[in-house]
Amino acid sequence: MSGGAVAAPDGKPRCPWGLSTEDYLAYHDTEWGRPVHGDDALFERLCLEAFQSGLSWLTILRRRETFRTAFEGFRIEAVAKFTGTDRERLLADPGIIRNKAKVDATLANAKVLAGWPAGELDELIWSYAPDPAGRPAPRTLSDVPAVTPESTALAKELKKRSIRFVGPTTAYALMQACGLVDDHLADCVARGGGSASS
16 A cells, blocks of 8 residues: 555554654654644744744754754744844854744744733644544655645634645644644554554
8 A cells, every 4th residue: 555654664554744754753653743832832832833834844843953042042022022122143143044924923923922822822723633533644755735624724824814835735744744634644653642662
């Protein structure tokens, strides 16, 4: 079955994309598809998914710690206070993606989110999680969508609330990464939050 789960060196089946590098394997086994909560944690994922747009996720994954340092751990309150000097520092930092539109969107989004009540970002994003019972487990990579009605609606709502650089595809990648959906393949050892190390 083309695109189905593949046995890793340890003999356990995993999503094929998780086997291409050690970085991906660790991310696949311990993070991707696991529930993420908290405004700052979700802000980080929102920002990193936006920075990833048009690039490989591996590029972002390998720079994630540098991103975290550059953006004060993606604490909304801290990033909301960034100045023009901070912007110039970010655009000169070779350790992150120096895309003006993405940097500006991150700073603008932090300023918007700093005005939201605590927990509102978490509540809003998770309100778009589809009913898992209505989603059959994907058997192959071709069964995994790039966009869904929920991600389209989430992107529309975020845009309405002045959150920039989050289209339906980015919103769905966020939903996958943060566990709103479980797109691990049906035979993958990590599906359902399973442990690859047990």
